[in-house]
Amino acid sequence: MSEGLSPLDRPNSYIGRAVPRPNLARLLQGRGLYVSDMTLPRMVHVAFVRSPYAHARIAGIDAGAARTAPGVVAVVTGAELAEVCTPWVGVLTHMKGLKSAPQHAIAVDRACWVGEAVAAVVATTRAEAEDAAALVEVSYEELPVVADMEAALAPDAPAIHPDLGDNLAFERKLDAGDVEAAFASADAVAQAEFVFGRHTGVTLEARAMLADWNPGEQRLTVYQGTQAPHMMQNIIAKHLGLEETQVRVVCKDVGGSFGVKVHVYADEMATAALARMLRRPVKYVADRVESFLTDIHARDHRCKGRIAVNRQGDILAFEIDDLTAIGPYSMYPRTSAIEANQVVNLVGGPYKTPNYRARARVAFTNRNVMCQYRAVGHPIACSVTEGLVDLAAREIGMDPVEIRRRNLLPDDSYPAQSASGMKFEALSHHAALDKLVAMMNYPALRAEQTDLRAKGIYRGVGLASFIEVTNPSAAFYGVGGARISSQDGASVRLDAQGAVVCHASVTEQGQGTEAILAQVVASAVGATLDKVRIILGDTDHTPYGGGTWASRAAGIGGEAAWRAGVALRENILKVAGVMLQADPSALDITEGQVIDATGQARVGLDEIARVVYFRPDTLPADFQAELIATRHYAPKAYPFAFTNGVQASWLEVDIKTGFIRLLGHWVVEDCGRILNPQLVDEQIRGGVVQGLGAALFEKCEYDARAQMLNANMADYLVPMASETPDIQIGHIETPTADSMLGAKGAGEAGTAGAAAAVVNAVNDALSPFGVRLAEIPLTPELVLKALGVVL
């Protein structure tokens, strides 16, 4: 920390306190402004005609009846839209060998998944647009369907994109240490095939965009629920043939995101293009079926894993062979190879084991597109690693806590590096595990388990240690050529009544970004929290930056705001020094008052603002006040600020019905300096429950023709209040030295380890039956099959 200004020891600091979020009142009254709420003069609505086939040639489109239907403004085909919107290819240069095909906003001659848009109908109301969309006659010629990831890579599989040669989009291999020797010398080897269901984000507000082309300004204003406004500005400008200055992206309230809303969707690009084409505002709000068919899906991995261990419990090696399928296109611009790449990076990450071999393959299929969703790759890597560790412990008869204590990277071993080359500045696996074991009272749960087993009740405990990628540097996307900023900025201004206004480039989707920035700015400047106003989500007004994803808003955006606030305080104190004829370095600001070295209040921020703005004539002629300061921050010392933690699940399995009842869940997490403990806890709880959904409920079911069978909320199950346990959270704080605040991210930790803990707990509960389940979602059917109750 510079100048003794530790955020923790300043008397008026809000850092580390659970202050309420400034934007809650409007949301609690139903007075937020989501894109789906917005209307503009002359606004029209677009509905899309979507392919009912997973793979088909578009032989012809007859829009005659639709064009004359009530309210219809335009019917636009893919070929027509392609004249104003160029296609894209979702590859990055640092994902070596990754290939994909050009994707159009609306399919031009071929549809490649069920739900891909083949025509757009624009009308004065949404209902009229949907009515007319039903009148568009599309002639399809069905093409061979690649429905399954294994079929996609079979030697005789038809290539979805013949120009690419085959359906292998990406492959990565890694071989560290001496895996062969490790397995040869092992006392025990355990292996399993881990299967992960394809699931999706299910944001409660569907994707939505309102695009407004103003011919008089030659500018496009896009209202969108997005995590990355500047990225969208760049992409929309690039593909509509505009300068970035001609595109303004505005992001108001966002009804859930979780990674779903950080990508470029074909129908949203079409909406922007239609606004330009029709020279008026065009609104698109996905309905729930469209959400299931076109929001990115995630996971869908089959990963074979092997672990070598000796009799003493030392883990000697990990080996994995991972396969996933991403749909017909790699998503743009972040690409769909990132999840598999993360799996390779993260398997074995918490452990000191140096021997690690991995292969990951990414295939094209004719299912919906897949891409980054909360905790990208982490749940796969964690479930495989922690599942293997438990299997190894079982092989040698060692307690799951004990084998972890023996193999986790020691807390005094940092800086350290994983077998896959991930660099760790400082982690706290052992402190976290010790705290978790105490919080959950592990020995008591074991005793209860033993007692209940005698009564035919099967309860289990499952543990999962994890690492999480946060605060990504340019290593994530920038080095691969994507114009996705890893730097963020904040501009902090003292207004004319002494309040503080902060414009920042990170965004809010409910995590509490506004609260974090308000706390940081108030503490850095010395203002009271009620005098701080945060403005986000507008490319015309905020500094340039990446936005909110990959657990980066607090650690990167918060640091920029801290530095800007510190700079503004220095600028204010220069004015105060002149006004008070005092040395600025002997002054400070607390609770909106400039104080001297004795702590005496000398002048308020309101008075300083009044003098600067309205009576500059009373200041010396050679002095110019600057009551605004802008600072930026990008992580530099490490590619990622890794965090760590451990989760535990306590549950009961009904061996007659296969139902799993979650009884308790614990998380101990280390996200560095905690800026707001309540927000961290709620990020973790929300993340855990998304992981519980993956563990027990969520799966996009497809048939052999690649038709999604459960594209509605009644059949696609998500965790509801009654299925979810209370979740207890504990913390270890190991700040990063890469920033002044020392904050790392916490947004994905819950999701990273929850499913692994649940699966390990189920296997623990059913250990008397020798059951070894490794597939999620763990449905009652899978449990009963494993128990031999049903075939």
Added chain:
Amino acid sequence: MNQPIRLTVNGELVTAAVAPRQHLADFLRETLGLTGTHIGCEHGVCGACSVRLDGAVVRGCLVYAVQADGARVDTIEGVSDSGEIADLQAAFATRNALQCGYCTPGMLLAAQELLLVNAAPDRETIRDRLSGNYCRCTGYHAIVDAVEATARARAEAKR
């Protein structure tokens, strides 16, 4: 052919002509501009469009606007302005029992309906009663805390 309807929304008399196929949530949002009633799934599962119809919480997407003819409808805007759920809203804010806020209007109405019939629900009862309202952000724990705290505070105030 639009149908004339006459109903009371948040205490105000409203007359309108509506398409028979328009559901109540769309009517409230598009015709009256009451956008606090959110659209989540439009097939009666998620609870985001919950409103009160003659005192009972219903899914706004499963009721046609014409069915509300002659009825009394309360939306989140109405119960906010009347102060009826001010304590519940304050408890949600204190406990950070909302993140994106999209489920929140429906969640508040569901919780208030529970508290009106059961002044001292335990956590399991709260979870059970709220299990028709989907929240993707919070993991529910904080919502249960906020409802429980409100029940306790109301019981305390009655003493």
